[in-house]
Amino acid sequence: MAASSPQARIVAPQLGLAASCRAVLDALPSWFGIPESNDEYVSFVQTHPTWSAVDDKGAVIGVLAPMRHAASAEIYLIAVLPEWHRHGVGRSLVAAFEAAAAADGVRLLQVKTLGPSHPDEGYARTRSFYEALGYAPLEEFHDLWPDNPALIMVKPVLVATGEAAAVARTGAPITRAMVVAALRDAGLRRGSVAIVHSSLSRLGWVLGGGQAVVEALWEVTGTEGTIVMPSLSSDWSEPSRWQWPPVPEAWWQTIRHEMPAYDAALTPMTHMGEVVECFRHHPATVRSPHPADSFVANGPLAHQLLHPHALGSAFGAGSPLARLYECDAQIVLLGVGHGNSTSLHLAESRTRWASRHVIPYGTAMMVDGERRWVVYDDIDYDSDDFVALGAAFAAATGGETRVPLGAGEIIGCSMREIVDFGIGWLDATRQS
Structure with a gap:
């Protein structure tokens, strides 16, 4: 008999998730290997409402920190523990973020990730993840981040109608x-x-x-x-x-x-x-x-x-x-x-x-x-x-x-x- 897939639950945005965020980032050194950047992420999550995914015991297994810019909203940070990859946790976090953004009148969604001009197998998978969710590459910037190219990906908000x-x-x-x-x-x-x-x-x-x-x-x-x-x-x-x-x-x-x-x-x-x-x-x-x-x-x-x-x-x-x-x-x-x-x-x-x-x-x-x-x-x-x-x-x-x-x-x-x-x-x- 095949083992059943583990189940995660999405929790509405809350403050004070610094410790949980730190634990998730530390488990992903291939994606989050710059200590100064990690400190900024952790500080942001502590003071800004952040989505989280928890397991059946209530332990945080993933986070998504949104950032609002006038008529757009950005996925400032998303990270999921490696053992929970390919279980739909990231997709569920993004879906919750997008639904809330649409209800709040947001017209455009965006995310910044490592650009393709800097070859990296892990970030190539990250870009594929976003593309599968409907985010399209907009432009790669070489002066936005020190040392690394930043690719901005965008997705229009489809306004829900009817039911x-x-x-x-x-x-x-x-x-x-x-x-x-x-x-x-x-x-x-x-x-x-x-x-x-x-x-x-x-x-x-x-x-x-x-x-x-x-x-x-x-x-x-x-x-x-x-x-x-x-x-x-x-x-x-x-x-x-x-x-x-x-x-x-x-x-x-x-x-x-x-x-x-x-x-x-x-x-x-x-x-x-x-x-x-x-x-x-x-x-x-x-x-x-x-x-x-x-x-x-x-x-x-x-x-x-x-x-x-x-x-x-x-x-x-x-x-x-x-x-x-x-x-x-x-x-x-x-x-x-x-x-x-x-x-x-x-x-x-x-x-x-x-x-x-x-x-x-x-x-x-x-x-x-x-x-x-x-x-x-x-x-x-x-x-x-x-x-x-x-x-x-x-x-x-x-x-x-x-x-x-x-x-x-x-x-x-x-x-x-x-x-x-x-x-x-x-x-x-x-x-x-």
Whole structure:
């Protein structure tokens, strides 16, 4: 039977590893044979946070000391006991260093090692090690170190996206129970009517994803509560105003003629996120009939809140938002801020500014059993100042609650209170 490979554990950066560092360097005379340089390394490790690898008894078997330079980070020192070479310890240390650097906003990684113009079998293996990890030779300098050429090797930081980014930013999995507790701390209660906006990625890694959040909302509000979420379909709109991305003018008429009619069950949402996508697919969830600016709801008040939803008042009088206001619904912002709060468009619709900013819209929908392109007028809604509005509301009234959750937070407030405040604030700040 083959012997099992020894296992090492990576320990987060800590100070005071001088003695351990010295022991590792002393075991590697072929790489670290200059006493003065070793003294500098040991002194640095003593006073700077340093990664370490330990065996199953907790003894240090390797170290990696990083050094930060503005937008780059350097592997200032890496050393692993010789008996632990080829066991993945060095790779694990570098991987931990790179993940932390990326999370800290580093854009470029670098390391200095002995250049190839000074033949050395050990350092040739070192360069091969770095190349295998994605580091490329940049330039060899002959005046950087006394007596020896220094090769600088670099590697760009690949910014993690999606689930990888969420894992990198989350200290521990966010569970459904944690979401439940945070929602209650933010003011949500059994029987609450709430409009919810969310971004899972900004919270971090949520165990169970959108399903866990939806179930947490239902657990808190119970069967007596009603949850509403925006389910906007921005592609079902006038193509001449598309921006992300714009389309050629030559396409506009084709889009108007051929865009399928809005179907509450089929029409996709645009960039609304995993939580809403999960929520809308529950059999008891209903969707409002507005082709571009619909809402979805689940609970005893769902139909009452979402119908009717007239074309010319997506977010104003007679809209689902207006009925949510009458219910004094709770606004719940999960991982997002007031800049994402659709509710503030209701305040916008009630300002003096709104009547002066009405524009034509267009969409594809069914009319008398036929698919038609319908043109209608509504406010030229603008959310650019909603972040400032939310900050002003919090400062003036103290009317919001912020609860940390994962890498983000939940914000809770009364829809009626912030809309009433927002009307006056927008009238005072929007001058044209």
